[in-house]
Amino acid sequence: xxxxxxxxxxxxxxxGEDFTTYCNSSTTLSNIQWYKQRPGGHPVxxxxxxxxxxxxxxxxxxxxxxxxxKNSSLxxxxxQTTDVGTxxxxxxxxxxxxxxxxxxxxxxxx
Amino acid sequence: xxxxxxxPRYKIIEKRQSVAFWCNPISGxxxxxxxxxxxxxxxxxxxxxxxxxxxxxxQLPKDRFSAERLKGVDxxxxxxxxxxxxxAVYLCASSSPSEGQGxxxxxxxxxxxxx
Numbered sequence: 001x002x003x004x005x006x007x008x009x010x011x012x013x014x015x016g017e018d019f020t021t022y023c024n025s026s027t028t029l030s031n032i033q034w035y036k037q038r039p040g041g042h043p044v045x046x047x048x049x050x051x052x053x054x055x056x057x058x059x060x061x062x063x064x065x066x067x068x069x070k071n072s073s074l075x076x077x078x079x080q081t082t083d084v085g086t087x088x089x090x091x092x093x094x095x096x097x098x099x100x101x102x103x104x105x106x107x108x109x110x
Numbered sequence: 111x112x113x114x115x116x117x118p119r120y121k122i123i124e125k126r127q128s129v130a131f132w133c134n135p136i137s138g139x140x141x142x143x144x145x146x147x148x149x150x151x152x153x154x155x156x157x158x159x160x161x162x163x164x165x166x167x168x169q170l171p172k173d174r175f176s177a178e179r180l181k182g183v184d185x186x187x188x189x190x191x192x193x194x195x196x197x198a199v200y201l202c203a204s205s206s207p208s209e210g211q212g213x214x215x216x217x218x219x220x221x222x223x224x225x
Contacts, residue, residue: 006152031212033212033213033214035213041218042201042216042217042218042219043153043201043214043216044216045213045214045215046213047213048212048213050212088152088153090152096158096165096166097155097158097166098143098155098214100145100152100153100154100155101152102151102152103151103152
């Protein structure tokens with residue numbers, strides 16, 4: 001079945017350093033979503049990418065969807081302690097069956 | 111706008127007992143999802159409803175799990191009998207295709223511990 005793989009599993013950075021998490025699918029996706037889950041919280045929607053090669057920015061966050069629509073990345077510039085949490089990608093083949101990756105847990109040292 | 115409401119917030123039961131979770135989605139959201147999130151893992155889709163019809167329940171362990179959304183609004187998820195490996199957070203989410211950003215809104219979840 002459809003699988004969405006995320007790497008790395010953990011990332012520890014010094015405040016001010018950049019951070020990137022990668023998402024790869026075994027099948028072509030119709031769209032991909034990114035979520036952030038703070039410790040003890042629930043996933044919060046960040047963004048959806050639909051088009052091949054799409055790039056979207058939200059302040060210090062940059063999201064990319066690969067040309068083949070099988071991979072995606074989230075890049076955070078100059079991390080802050082408020083960025084701490086687990087970042088999940090979730091992909092769908094037909095706008096219905098959204099499957100989540102295992103997430104990348106980000107910790108930031110002040 | 112009210113968010114997705116879930117109850118109870120926490121539940122501790124013994125194995126082989128039954129348990130039920132309740133979810134009230136955002137008003138007007140036709141699509142409702144139940145996810146299981148085991149500690150340290152990503153959410154796993156259990157079942158998806160479109161109004162009161164099931165769209166996808168391929169990952170629902172139907173020998174012990176059941177869910178319903180009778181009037182196309184509230185939903186309940188039941189486990190009977192529970193096993194130790196059912197210990198997880200059960201997340202309810204809702205979405206609406208008419209809301210352009212396309213993301214799911216999750217509730218705070220029910221943390222189930224089976225002892």
